Amino acid sequence: MPRVPLQPVTEAETNSRRGGGKAEEENGQVETDAMRKWRRDWRRIMAISVFYFDVGIEASSVDKIKGHLQLLGARFQAFFDNSVTHVISNRTPGKEHARGDILVKASQLRMKVWSVDKLVKFLTALLGHSPSRELDSAQCAKLSQLLRQEKLVGPSDRDPTARRDDYYYFKGPYILVWDPSHYNRPLLHKEWDRAATPYEGDWPQFRATPIGMCPFVVEPGVGHKKRSHRNTTDTSHKRRALELRAEKAAVTIVKSQQPPQPEPLMHKAADEKSQTPPDTETPTPQIAKDENEPPVGVPAQPETSIQRPPAAFRxxxxxxxxxxxxxxxxxxxxxxxxxxxxxxxxxxxxxxxxxxxxxxxxxxxxxxxxxLVAPTKAPATxxxxxxxxxxxxxxxxxxxxxxxxxxxxxxxxxxxxxxxxxxxxxxxxxxxxxxxxxxxxxxxxxxx
Amino acid sequence: MATMVDHNRSQDPEVVKEITTLEETFFNLPEKFFLLDKIGEGTFSCVYTAVDLLRDHFDNRWESKMTETLSDPSVVAVKRIHVTSAPLRIANELEILATLSDSAHVARVITALRDGDQVLVVMQYVKHTDFRCIYRSGDMDLVRDYMVELLKGLQYCHDNGVIHRDIKPTNFLFNTETNRGVLVDFGLAEFWTAGGTCPCTSGGWEATYVNPQVQAGYRKDDPRPGRRANRAGTRGFRAPEVLFKCNAQTTKIDIWAAGVILLMFLSKRFPFFNSLDDSEAIVEVATIFGRVKMQKCALLHGCVFETTIPTIRESGHAFPQFLDWCNHIRRTPEEMMGSDETAAIDLLSKLLDPDFRTRPSARDALRHDFLTGRSRPLTTKTALPAPHSPSTTGYIQSNQAAKRTEGVYERKQTERAAAAEADKLIASAIKSERPHDPSISAHEQARKIESALFDLRDKLEDEGLDEASIERQIAAERQRLTTKYTSLNRPVPTNQLEVDY
Structure with a gap:
């Protein structure tokens, strides 16, 4: 999945610069709305942030800070990779570093590069007190929550690429909507069988259907038959497709011989199916050519074709x-x-x-x-x-x-x-x- | 004048059985109403038509406001709410109906009755045209009238703080004879309230540090709470924020649903979305809008959209091409779309904005060029007839001149024209079988007046007048035109209807 671009300067960040300094100077003053909003936003962001501590930072100097970050929901990455959002380094970024240096990469990937000082200032503003303070008992209680969280989403320092037994991994095309703050379980997920070509997939996608009908639905009978025979006989669905085209063409012919009349919205195909259709008018599959063209992997309907009525249940x-x-x-x-x-x-x-x-x-x-009108035809159909x-x-x-x-x-x-x-x-x-x-x-x- | 609604009971034995059971079990019902037929059945209720037997004993002055939508005041709609509904829910619906009782765009509640757990809501009966008869007509005037009426109804609801939540063709009764539409079924409606904790209330996560790692799976036994939000509505009409379980939903969810209806008109597809569940609904929406927009929208509501479905593209489909595909039209680059169509598609893209913040309100949407008619070089078919009086003010005449240009409907392909013609027959068949109705000419007058006033408003707005003085001038002009037209052609009162039960 493409990395969501990190915006270089966000509103929140601008606030952080302003707000961070302010809090330092005017600590103890009445909290403004802007400050509350800033804190709320950054607490959310912290919950989904991943920190990497650059080499050269002594573990002992950041131990307490780490505890606070962890309480805010942030994770740590022992090795630098592109899941990192914040690099903490005491080196100055942007100064002639060798290609491939972490700070260069970090700026390329638009990660935040903060010094330990900045991190301390930031946390002071966010927490309302210095991060060097010991964690008090209430916060320690939160730590137990944290452990529960770890049980849930795995240890924050685990290898994210390792497979987990308690996970279900999708095998076919899927949709997953999940909460990046990990507070809620995934909102929804659904998986479909893999298909030889995208157009054979069962998931909702554009299908060439007659005008008037839903563009996402294969006509019942067609789709399901096609699906069940997909892997066994390759010819059966082709034959079925030909039959269908024939059927559609027949409807077209019959209709074009009649003067236009209000569509009775009734299924006429039943008795017209028996007619032998000319195969010459069968349209050829149209393949989507460029990005702007809707995908048409299945035969398009001839423009004059009369709308086949929707499936009975619909x-x-x-x-x-x-x-x-x-x-x-x-x-x-x-x-x-x-x-x-x-x-x-x-x-x-x-x-x-x-x-x-x-x-x-x-x-x-x-x-x-x-x-619509007085039915001219006998209601036999x-x-x-x-x-x-x-x-x-x-x-x-x-x-x-x-x-x-x-x-x-x-x-x-x-x-x-x-x-x-x-x-x-x-x-x-x-x-x-x-x-x-x-x-x-x-x-x-x-x-x- | 003949009654417009048959006052005889249905012939369907099933319906008769149901009706008689209701009449026998509900206290005193036969004294008040004579049930005629069942006209609808939904998830939470069913609706019957009935003759209002005691109508003459009650104050019916409200009817004067509804003359255009009220076809036969002696016939009412009786909504029978399923006894499995919570009384609080029913109370909520009634409260909303009572709040919205002052508009011709919302079906008027007449009264409500309770006997035990059975609740009947008596409503104004609205004669309407089935959506399935009109969505394929391709008649852009019809589409415009329909959308204007729908959005006016929504504007009224939203101004009163009500979210309808279930906007769809079956809940908007549009009459092609009068070109008027009425919103019904407020069973899922709610009053909008501020609040909610969804990240969209503070700008969402579109530009923050979210760095979603691909999950590619989910925890099997996940004890975390699920996200909860009101998802009431009909599948296929749910806005993205509803699908992403936003708990700070706004009136904009109705605007999205109105957009889906416009999409049905322009694509000539009904239903357009056919998802069985919310997952499929998101896939369908994503098929049109593409991964990038969906991802952005998901982040706005604090979640991550992840998919490997190969038919969901990065940037989705452009509406013009995609609608041509729906309509089986293959256009060469030289072939242009009519300006009416172009404007309609522009409106569509605004109504179906995945980001509810930039989606227009009903009021803003009503100012769109497509709906004001500014987009269209009018054909003779749609041009207003010459004003009755020679003393017409200049702005009407200049407008007439501007409108007498040619051709939205001209299409080079005769085949397509023929097909469209066949479709139009459906709509016209309904119109032609009806005898002349004086209430329509009354409506025509009102329409002419409003159209003229619209041009005046335009002119005044261009002159830079402030809102209050524009309103004053408009009111004065409306008064003048109304007196003038009514003196020329007094409409026959519509409530002199014979009753034959």
């Missing part, structure tokens, strides 16, 4: 809201219900998919397709009526905020003793009733 479903903040549900409940990344245990990938299935059941609701699909999901699993309970069947849950008891208690609804009362309709004024 056609009659509406994405509904999810992931609301529950009033006082515990985080455990939340992560289970909302299909978050779980507790970070083991195979969250598989876990997530189950949660996601639940979530999907919850968030995909059938809705009737609007009738109409999908099964929405009521029948409604029956399918009438089990309605979910979460009851009042009983703090997950349920499999909504109708069953509302008849349980616990729920009925809650519903019967008017006290639970006192605050709500107050607002309902304020919304009572006002009687009509007598007409003048």
């Amino acid at each position: 056609k009659y479903c509406e994405i509904t809201a999810s992931g609301m903040q529950r009033y006082s549900a515990t985080s455990a409940v939340k992560s289970t219900v909302l299909g978050e990344t779980g507790n970070g245990l083991g195979a969250t990938h598989a876990l997530a998919s189950r949660e996601v299935n639940n979530l999907q059941r919850k968030v995909l609701q059938p809705i009737p397709i609007p009738q 109409m999908p099964p009526s929405t009521s029948s699909s409604r029956v399918k999901i009438s089990k309605k699993p979910g979460f009851c905020e009042n009983c703090y309970e997950r349920f499999e069947n909504f109708d069953d849950h509302v008849l349980t003793k616990k729920h009925k008891k809650y519903a019967a208690n008017a006290q639970n609804f006192a605050a709500l009733d107050a607002i309902i009362d304020s919304l009572a309709r006002q009687p009509k004024l007598p007409s003048p």
